[in-house]
Amino acid sequence: MPLSRRLFAIGLALAASTPFMSFAAAQETVTLWSWRTEDQAAMGRIFAAFEAANPDIKVDLQFTPDADYQNRLATALRGGKGPDIAQLKAYGELQPLVEAGYLEPLNDSVPAIAEMPETATGGVISVADGKFYGVPYSVPVLGVFYNTALFEANGVAVPTTYAEFLAACEKLKAAGITPIASGGAQGSAWALEIGVGMIGPTIYGADFYGEMMSGKATFEDPRFIATLKRFAELKPYYSDGFAGIDYTTSTQQFINGQAAMFFGGSWENGSFKAQNPDLKFSVFAFPGDAATDKPLVAAFSDGSYGLVADSEKKEAATKVLNFIASPEFAQLFADELGWPAARPDVTSEDPVLKAMIAMQGNTTPYLSLVGYRWQTPTASSVIQAEVIDMVEGNITPEKLAADVNAAVSTWFKPKP
Known part of the structure; x- marks a missing residue:
């Protein structure tokens, strides 16, 4: 069914379940803040379906660039002038807002959150009381986007082993094509951290996260060091001038067909298509040493939408949050943005999204994000500060691993 018809049908279905209301009734406006400026048009269409079914509520979407969003939100919340609903970062970045009392728990008011998998809800739980403080919207997976x-x-086939991956890189390079668009300069080393997080599961396996959390393993474990070494040994296949290439430049290399592959997360699907509708691409799980029908991939909760405690429109805002927790929203989110939704009950005819949904079937937590961004210094801050030097050979993988371990050891307490 075309998306426009699907939106109309969902709006009608939602409207059918909504009690009749006089058109003379006043419309209440609920403000929702987000950092995803690139999703503005798509989110407008999604919430238009909600408004069609709930004519008494207007959702005022307000977007702030990611670099400025957290500061704007924190300042507004401190002054009691925040939105009714705020898009929230996950895991450790959520906790300060909960601890300050800026958010309402949602376990009772939005019961559908409990229907979502732990991969989604793990990012919205308060460590203090174990309650949900946000409605998750997506569980991205990390993989290799490739120009089909x-x-x-x-004559390059999708590799099923690491040896085949290296052979594919060699063949592409010999043809004068950059095998992997990659860069993390100018403050974008988070994109390189994603590459490390993507490779890791194929080396350290599904049990490693639990071992790290229980203290049986640390970042100096040979398996994590092997992950760093593998990421570094791919340097001959990364973009020329790797140390000076940033995320934006590397994405453009892939989008414009100058590079054959790109290490990234699910959010790239919609972004790539929006920037180059003619680009032919798909995604595969980074392969390990042995071929497998269900490769292990890294996944995480991208974020959520939470109810601001100072909101004067909690009843209407709660209706919006229940919509965000619904199967209808999940399907619209997947259709519009091309990301795997937080709920598993989503279908798609988009081959890239279908591949990512399949990848969701065998995941392990994105280690540095899910486990080690709860306090400072975070694992991410050290990885991002030193990963370029490691790839360039200025420091060893062992040194980077030791630095990460020393940083998180100042606050991380294992739970045997």
Whole structure:
């Protein structure tokens, strides 16, 4: 069914379950803040379906660039002038807002959160009381985006082992094509951390996260060091001038067909299509040493939407949050943005999204984000500060691993 018809049908279905209300009744406006400026048009269409079914509520979407969002939100909340609903970062970045009393728990008012998998809800739980403080919207997976036209033109098949991956890189490089668009300069080293997080599961396996959390393993474990080494040994296949290439430049190399592959997360699907509708691409799980039908991939809760405690429109805002927790929202989110939704009951005809949904079937937590961004210094801050030097050979993987371990050891307490 075309998306426009699906939106109309969902709006009608929602409207059918909504009690009749006089058109003379006053419309209440609920403000919702988000950092995803690139999603503004899509989110407008999604909430138009909600408004069609709930004509008494207007959702006022307000977008602030990610770099400025957290500061704007924190300042507004401190002054009692925040939104009714706020898009929230996950895991450790959520906790300060909960501890300050800026958010309402949602266990009773939005019961559908409990229907979502732990991969989604793990990012919205308060460590203090174990309650949900946000409605998750997506569980991204990390994988290798690839230009299907370049692969086909150069006789390259999707690799199922790491040896095949290296052979594919060699073949593409010999043809004058950059095998992997990659860069993390100018403050964008988070994109390189994603590469490390993507490779890791194929080396350290599904049990490693639990071992790290219980103290049986640390970042100096040979398996994590092997992950860093593998990421570094791919340098010959990364973009020329790797140390000076930033995330935006590397994405443009892939989008414009100058590079055959890109290490990234699910959010890239919609972004790539929006920037180049003619780009032919798909995604595969980074392969390990042995072929498998269900490769292990890293996944995490991207974020959530929470109810601001000072909101004067909690009843209407709670209706909006229940919509965000619904199967209808999940399907619209997947259709509009091309991301795997937080709920598993989503279908898609988009081959890229279908591949990512399949990848959700065998996941392990994105280690540095899920486990080690709860206090400072975070694992991410050290990885991002030193990963370029490691790839360039200025420091060893062992040194980076030791630095990460020393940083998180100042606050991380294992739970045997």
